Amino acid sequence: MPSPLHCKPLRVGLLGFGVVGSGTCAVLSGNRATITARAGCAIDLTHVATRTPERARAAGAAGVVLTDDPLALARHPDIDVVVEAMGGTDLARRCVLAAIAAGKHVVTANKALLAQHGEEVFAAAQAQGVSVAFEGAVAVSIPIVKALREGLVANEIEWLAGIVNGTSNYVLTQMRDEGRSYAQALGEAQALGYAEADPSLDVDGGDAAHKLALLAAMAFGGAPRLADVHVEGIRHLQACDFGHAARLGHTVKLLAVARREGEQIQLRVHPALVPSAALLARVDGSMNGILVKGNAAGVTMYCGAGAGSRETASAVVADLVDIARALRGGGSPRQIPALGFHHEVQPVRTAAPLEALRLPQYLRVPLADAGAARQVREVLAAHGITPVQQDESPQALALLTSETEEWRAAGAVQDLARQPCVAAPPTRLRVEALA
Numbered sequence: 001m002p003s004p005l006h007c008k009p010l011r012v013g014l015l016g017f018g019v020v021g022s023g024t025c026a027v028l029s030g031n032r033a034t035i036t037a038r039a040g041c042a043i044d045l046t047h048v049a050t051r052t053p054e055r056a057r058a059a060g061a062a063g064v065v066l067t068d069d070p071l072a073l074a075r076h077p078d079i080d081v082v083v084e085a086m087g088g089t090d091l092a093r094r095c096v097l098a099a100i101a102a103g104k105h106v107v108t109a110n111k112a113l114l115a116q117h118g119e120e121v122f123a124a125a126q127a128q129g130v131s132v133a134f135e136g137a138v139a140v141s142i143p144i145v146k147a148l149r150e151g152l153v154a155n156e157i158e159w160l161a162g163i164v165n166g167t168s169n170y171v172l173t174q175m176r177d178e179g180r181s182y183a184q185a186l187g188e189a190q191a192l193g194y195a196e197a198d199p200s201l202d203v204d205g206g207d208a209a210h211k212l213a214l215l216a217a218m219a220f221g222g223a224p225r226l227a228d229v230h231v232e233g234i235r236h237l238q239a240c241d242f243g244h245a246a247r248l249g250h251t252v253k254l255l256a257v258a259r260r261e262g263e264q265i266q267l268r269v270h271p272a273l274v275p276s277a278a279l280l281a282r283v284d285g286s287m288n289g290i291l292v293k294g295n296a297a298g299v300t301m302y303c304g305a306g307a308g309s310r311e312t313a314s315a316v317v318a319d320l321v322d323i324a325r326a327l328r329g330g331g332s333p334r335q336i337p338a339l340g341f342h343h344e345v346q347p348v349r350t351a352a353p354l355e356a357l358r359l360p361q362y363l364r365v366p367l368a369d370a371g372a373a374r375q376v377r378e379v380l381a382a383h384g385i386t387p388v389q390q391d392e393s394p395q396a397l398a399l400l401t402s403e404t405e406e407w408r409a410a411g412a413v414q415d416l417a418r419q420p421c422v423a424a425p426p427t428r429l430r431v432e433a434l435a
């Protein structure tokens with residue numbers, strides 16, 4: 001076996017020198033000897049596309065060719081793998097497709113791109129016999145794509161549930177532990193750099209939906225199905241919900257859930273009560289955590305950082321090493337196993353309608369007067385809903401119900417909102433036992 005130093009290096013072109021791009025550069029150079037030994041060849045960053053070349057130079061990307069033309073980089077004949085770290089879906093899509101058409105492998109951390117255009121991108125990659133690897137796109141440094149592709153390959157996946165957005169998890173943790181309002185917690189997250197100036201994608205659940213679409217494609221086969229994901233965010237939560245939830249033995253998390261029900265699949269992102277003793281209840285701050293239930297492995301859990309430069313680079317470089325090893329072992333790119341979705345698995349095709357969902361519910365009903373709690377219970381009984389646990393204060397009645405159909409719970413909340421005994425619109429959250 002020739003020494004790694006005598007093998008042809010893998011030549012990498014990087015699109016974007018922001019958080020992820022600069023981290024990739026730093027990890028490749030900082031861990032160069034180890035990466036070379038493990039990959040079986042050197043992995044050389046040779047080209048970078050950025051509109052701010054001075055930042056790349058200052059960060060030590062000296063010696064690489066800098067350009068402001070990402071499309072030209074994507075097609076450059078002296079590059080083997082293109083790492084897309086620009087973000088966005090328009091230019092990134094054009095660059096990725098151009099790189100694939102030019103016969104290059106692609107590594108990307110861009111969940112929005114793959115959730116929206118994954119089918120097109122992976123079809124193009126398959127036709128060209130190249131790989132599109134995306135470990136950094138879901139849950140940053142957690143090797144969840146690898147776990148689903150390799151470690152759990154023998155399993156039928158029954159369900160997965162995750163906390164996959166670090167920003168919203170930070171906000172919810174501050175609301176629970178420090179009694180902050182939503183606005184205060186979000187302001188702190190922005191001051192610490194955990195949240196963007198426009199936090200919509202994080203707090204309204206869109207980012208988690210992108211990641212869930214990718215996870216579900218890995219778990220159940222087929223292309224990402226973003227349009228099938230039911231999405232609710234966390235803006236309407238109040239600090240008091242965390243107090244009620246705690247007294248009822250639960251905490252509130254923004255969950256991304258994919259569950260197989262026969263030939264249908266449920267895809268949903270929404271805040272939910274989870275039991276305080278559950279593993280996911282302890283994934284706090286900006287951390288991410290994912291539970292996967294396989295029919296052979298049972299439940300496995302994966303946990304790690306929810307954002308970060310070197311953290312995401314860890315996953316990006318792992319994908320580069322996979323490609324280097326495959327190229328070294330296999331010769332022709334056509335022989336490299338596609339690192340995309342499980343095309344070989346017959347996908348579950350139908351989206352389960354949300355109305356079919358049947359889960360326990362948390363209801364918080366603001367009370368207008370002293371006798372209101374009894375009237376609220378009567379209204380619920382008229383809808384066939386029985387509380388199994390209650391936490392009552394002069395201001396509000398909070399309760400957990402037994403398993404209740406989605407339509408029934410929604411109807412009861414609408415009815416309650418019209419009652420004079422109810423001081424403000426009730427809050428309803430689903431309860432996930434994670435079992």
Ligand SMILES: NC(=O)c1ccc[n+]([C@@H]2O[C@H](COP(=O)([O-])OP(=O)(O)OC[C@H]3O[C@@H](n4cnc5c(N)ncnc54)[C@H](OP(=O)(O)O)[C@@H]3O)[C@@H](O)[C@H]2O)c1
Binds near residue numbers: 016070136
């Ligand atoms: N940040 C994280 O923790 C994290 C974690 C996982 C995944 N991701 C994903 O990784 C991707 C990159 O995120 P990021 O946080 O690194 O973003 P970022 O810090 O904003 O970096 C993006 C980079 O792309 C460059 N760029 C944008 N348009 C360009 C163009 N037309 N030509 C040349 N360069 C261009 C920007 O250059 P300028 O500075 O010149 O504008 C910037 O350097 C996104 O898809 C994101 O969702 C990020």
